[in-house]
Amino acid sequence: MFSGRIGAELNSPSPQHRCIRQSFLMIRQGLTTFRNISLLTLSASLCFPRCSMELRKDPITRSWVIVGDDVERPSQPGYCPFCPGAPHAPQVIATLNSPDHAAGPVTAMVHPAPLYRIEGEPHRHSEGIYDAMNTVGAHEVLVQSIRHDIELWQSSDAEILQFLQLTAQRIQDLKGDLRFKYVTMLKNHGAAAGQEFDHPVSELTATTFVPRRVLYELRASRDYYLEKERCVFCDTLGQELRSPVRIVEALSSYVSLCPFASRVPYEIWIMPRKHESSFERSITSKSVQLPELAGLIRRTLQRVMSVSESFHLVLHTVPNTYQKSNILQYWKTVDEDYHWHIEILPIMGTKAKPYFLKEVYYTHISSETAAEKYRKLGIR
Ligand SMILES: [Zn+2]
Ligand SMILES: [Zn+2]
Ligand SMILES: [Zn+2]
Numbered sequence: 001m002f003s004g005r006i007g008a009e010l011n012s013p014s015p016q017h018r019c020i021r022q023s024f025l026m027i028r029q030g031l032t033t034f035r036n037i038s039l040l041t042l043s044a045s046l047c048f049p050r051c052s053m054e055l056r057k058d059p060i061t062r063s064w065v066i067v068g069d070d071v072e073r074p075s076q077p078g079y080c081p082f083c084p085g086a087p088h089a090p091q092v093i094a095t096l097n098s099p100d101h102a103a104g105p106v107t108a109m110v111h112p113a114p115l116y117r118i119e120g121e122p123h124r125h126s127e128g129i130y131d132a133m134n135t136v137g138a139h140e141v142l143v144q145s146i147r148h149d150i151e152l153w154q155s156s157d158a159e160i161l162q163f164l165q166l167t168a169q170r171i172q173d174l175k176g177d178l179r180f181k182y183v184t185m186l187k188n189h190g191a192a193a194g195q196e197f198d199h200p201v202s203e204l205t206a207t208t209f210v211p212r213r214v215l216y217e218l219r220a221s222r223d224y225y226l227e228k229e230r231c232v233f234c235d236t237l238g239q240e241l242r243s244p245v246r247i248v249e250a251l252s253s254y255v256s257l258c259p260f261a262s263r264v265p266y267e268i269w270i271m272p273r274k275h276e277s278s279f280e281r282s283i284t285s286k287s288v289q290l291p292e293l294a295g296l297i298r299r300t301l302q303r304v305m306s307v308s309e310s311f312h313l314v315l316h317t318v319p320n321t322y323q324k325s326n327i328l329q330y331w332k333t334v335d336e337d338y339h340w341h342i343e344i345l346p347i348m349g350t351k352a353k354p355y356f357l358k359e360v361y362y363t364h365i366s367s368e369t370a371a372e373k374y375r376k377l378g379i380r
Pocket of ligand 3: 217316341343
């Protein structure tokens with residue numbers, strides 16, 4: 001239920017998403033004579049029900065929404081496309097081995113049923129007062145481990161580090177495509193979060209628009225900067241560290257905290273202490289501090305898993321600054337005013353209900369109480 005509202009916005013999988021994946025598998029099984037998987041992916045996407053999907057813009061809120069009709073298909077129990085040696089595995093885009101073989105490999109693959117298609121142009125057009133465009137973009141699966149039953153928080157810090165490096169490399173690579181305005185990584189874990197695959201994976205999406213939540217953050221950060229010539233995230237972090245009631249862990253380079261106005265109970269963010277707008281740039285240039293970040297992500301997810309079985313995780317990083325937009329003025333100061341962070345939103349089951357009644361986020365556990373509970377878990 002939350003997946004349509006939180007962080008990733010359009011990026012969260014839906015029941016529609018799952019049934020498309022299943023139909024993809026059926027198509028592929030009927031086409032086993034194809035040896036070239038990329039040709040197979042293309043042929044599947046050409047005749048796929050998702051082809052009828054399009055992006056539509058809400059003229060009032062200016063949010064982009066994926067809209068289309070789809071057909072529910074039967075599932076394929078017991079089949080995992082991401083385990084090593086799986087038949088009909090998706091096309092591999094990149095693989096990263098650690099130099100000392102302490103971790104990995106971690107792999108980026110084409111999503112078996114992508115929400116966005118890499119080929120073509122967005123063809124943004126009007127329908128009266130409305131805006132619409134094709135679902136052009138990229139949708140990849142980041143396979144965090146070759147093991148089917150080891151999740152990110154059960155992995156070693158070296159393995160998490162490998163995953164972060166692959167994520168950064170893929171974001172940088174996709175930002176070279178000037179059609180894309182925004183590239184990010186997200187993870188939906190647990191049934192309530194709309195988890196799509198049994199195998200431990202995250203997802204990467206590149207879109208021709210900036211998702212709404214990120215757009216709000218970019219506009220607000222720019223406005224704050226224009227007024228004060230400071231980063232709102234740095235100022236927030238400074239205040240939180242002076243009175244650390246909502247701080248969960250404060251390390252030399254990274255901090256985890258429960259935000260002042262948490263949208264859900266036990267919401268927790270991870271941020272770099274020093275001002276950095278771009279996750280991918282900082283990961284590829286500052287390898288010395290990466291083990292600290294890997295350890296913090298592992299412990300943070302262990303804490304989240306101790307309070308909830310499901311969560312949404314989303315990376316918020318700077319938009320594609322190669323893509324200079326005259327309309328979107330926030331590009332000008334974005335390196336000074338935006339500050340990358342990871343947001344994790346646990347799903348607390350039935351307690352989420354009041355939101356849908358009131359249309360206002362309702363958190364029945366304060367950020368201070370949540371941070372205190374997280375600190376007392378004794379996770380190392
Ligand atoms: Zn598997
Ligand atoms: Zn900052
Ligand atoms: Zn954010």
